[in-house]
Amino acid sequence: MPMMFSRSSIGILGVAVAFSMTASQAQDLGAVTTPGAHIQRTMKLLADSTPEKRNRVRVLFYGQSITCQSWWRAVAKELKERFPAADLDIKNRAIGGFTAPNLIATTEYDLFPFYPDLLIFHVYGSAKMDKWEEIIRLARTRTATEILLWTHHDAGRKRDYPQSERIREIAVKYDCGLVDVEAQWQKVLAEKGLEPKAFLSDSVHLNKEGCALLASMITPFLVRTSKLMTDQSRGLAEDISMDDASVKVRGDGSVELAFTGNRIDAIALPGVGTDGLAAVTIDGKSSAEIDGTFALTRPSNAPYTWFPAVKVIKNNAPLVAEKWTLEFLEFTPDASEFTYRATGSVTGEDGEGSKDKPFVSKSGRVVIDGGANWHRVPWSLTYKKKKMPETFSVNWRVYPMFVDELRFPAVKNAASERAVTLVQGLPNGPHTLRLIPHKGTKLDLRGFRVYHPALP
Numbered sequence: 001m002p003m004m005f006s007r008s009s010i011g012i013l014g015v016a017v018a019f020s021m022t023a024s025q026a027q028d029l030g031a032v033t034t035p036g037a038h039i040q041r042t043m044k045l046l047a048d049s050t051p052e053k054r055n056r057v058r059v060l061f062y063g064q065s066i067t068c069q070s071w072w073r074a075v076a077k078e079l080k081e082r083f084p085a086a087d088l089d090i091k092n093r094a095i096g097g098f099t100a101p102n103l104i105a106t107t108e109y110d111l112f113p114f115y116p117d118l119l120i121f122h123v124y125g126s127a128k129m130d131k132w133e134e135i136i137r138l139a140r141t142r143t144a145t146e147i148l149l150w151t152h153h154d155a156g157r158k159r160d161y162p163q164s165e166r167i168r169e170i171a172v173k174y175d176c177g178l179v180d181v182e183a184q185w186q187k188v189l190a191e192k193g194l195e196p197k198a199f200l201s202d203s204v205h206l207n208k209e210g211c212a213l214l215a216s217m218i219t220p221f222l223v224r225t226s227k228l229m230t231d232q233s234r235g236l237a238e239d240i241s242m243d244d245a246s247v248k249v250r251g252d253g254s255v256e257l258a259f260t261g262n263r264i265d266a267i268a269l270p271g272v273g274t275d276g277l278a279a280v281t282i283d284g285k286s287s288a289e290i291d292g293t294f295a296l297t298r299p300s301n302a303p304y305t306w307f308p309a310v311k312v313i314k315n316n317a318p319l320v321a322e323k324w325t326l327e328f329l330e331f332t333p334d335a336s337e338f339t340y341r342a343t344g345s346v347t348g349e350d351g352e353g354s355k356d357k358p359f360v361s362k363s364g365r366v367v368i369d370g371g372a373n374w375h376r377v378p379w380s381l382t383y384k385k386k387k388m389p390e391t392f393s394v395n396w397r398v399y400p401m402f403v404d405e406l407r408f409p410a411v412k413n414a415a416s417e418r419a420v421t422l423v424q425g426l427p428n429g430p431h432t433l434r435l436i437p438h439k440g441t442k443l444d445l446r447g448f449r450v451y452h453p454a455l456p
Contacts, residue, residue, distance in 0.1 A: 065096035263424035287402035302380035317364030
């Protein structure tokens with residue numbers, strides 16, 4: 001039965017000032033709101049980085065317009081200053097105006113392929129918050145990321161309070177860290193005798209003071225506290241050295257490893273060059289033959305806006321690395337009707353479709369369900385009060401999340417870890433890796449890193 005953090009009163013400012021919950025619920029909430037909770041694998045990687053051993057750490061900020069605002073840069077800057085020896089790769093792929101029912105589609109382009117060590121996430125949702133929860137469930141099943149959530153800041157909007165309650169429930173259910181921004185925000189408002197608008201630039205977006213306040217609430221959660229390391233965080237990724245019993249070196253010099261997970265990286269010993277070292281197979285074949293090992297870039301924007309023109313692109317046939325164009329052929333000024341042609345740089349011209357009808361390209365590499373939910377073109381025109389441009393097309397790229405040949409990249413700093421993702425996007429289960437060295441080549445590997453999503 002889901003937890004309910006019910007409100008017991010509403011203050012004179014129109015903000016909630018108290019919760020009523022059972023002792024058990026308070027304990028559950030405390031376990032996720034303790035600074036550093038459920039993010040200790042990431043924080044250990046950062047804290048253990050030294051000038052002699054620089055750990056790679058990926059952080060993704062994701063959500064909608066609140067996540068786009070300037071506060072996230074302050075948080076990123078603070079992390080880089082606090083952990084200067086870490087090789088931090090911090091991205092923000094939030095999309096303003098994309099609530100959870102829209103954002104769940106773009107996770108396919110923005111979240112899962114990036115495969116962050118830490119996801120810092122906030123978005124507004126529908127009344128049921130079902131898509132909100134589904135995003136978190138998918139992140140737990142398709143990546144080994146740790147997750148930090150936060151409740152809505154208090155903008156005085158009654159509809160936000162039940163959503164914050166659901167965010168608390170989701171954080172507990174999926175073992176996510178949680179910054180209870182709503183509760184902290186209300187405390188600041190009460191202490192200073194302010195109304196919500198004091199920190200807002202409009203009905204919901206933050207002004208300069210609001211951005212500073214949000215950053216001051218998120219940053220203190222990002223701490224290393226070893227006693228908070230959980231079995232789940234510890235088990236998200238596993239380093240396997242070359243002398244581990246599970247690594248088999250065959251007479252021909254090939255290396256085999258049976259592993260369970262959906263991603264595996266190879267890690268080089270110091271001094272390894274950049275030449276190709278070995279052929280790579282998974283379960284006896286190229287990773288290209290395994291469904292899920294190709295990804296799509298986010299489709300290009302709708303006219304005049306930052307929204308992706310196309311939200312959902314599927315396939316029912318194996319993909320190949322190539323660039324795609326969806327060229328609009330005939331269309332009304334408001335795009336209430338349009339036709340298009342799909343063309344791949346490898347596949348070639350692949351068929352024509354129209355606005356609301358289902359479309360399966362001749363190759364099966366582009367599948368569109370039809371209806372009103374797969375595109376944002378008419379909406380963008382209405383939003384911007386403009387007409388369609390004379391010509392318009394949507395572009396995206398299909399790229400592999402694997403290598404068929406092991407080749408380590410050059411690094412600027414000799415202390416940086418040299419790791420290559422051999423494959424990601426596998427079904428989360430048992431697999432066998434085989435590295436077949438090129439003639440006369442020695443595989444100077446430190447070992448492997450296997451990633452295990454927390455949920456099957």
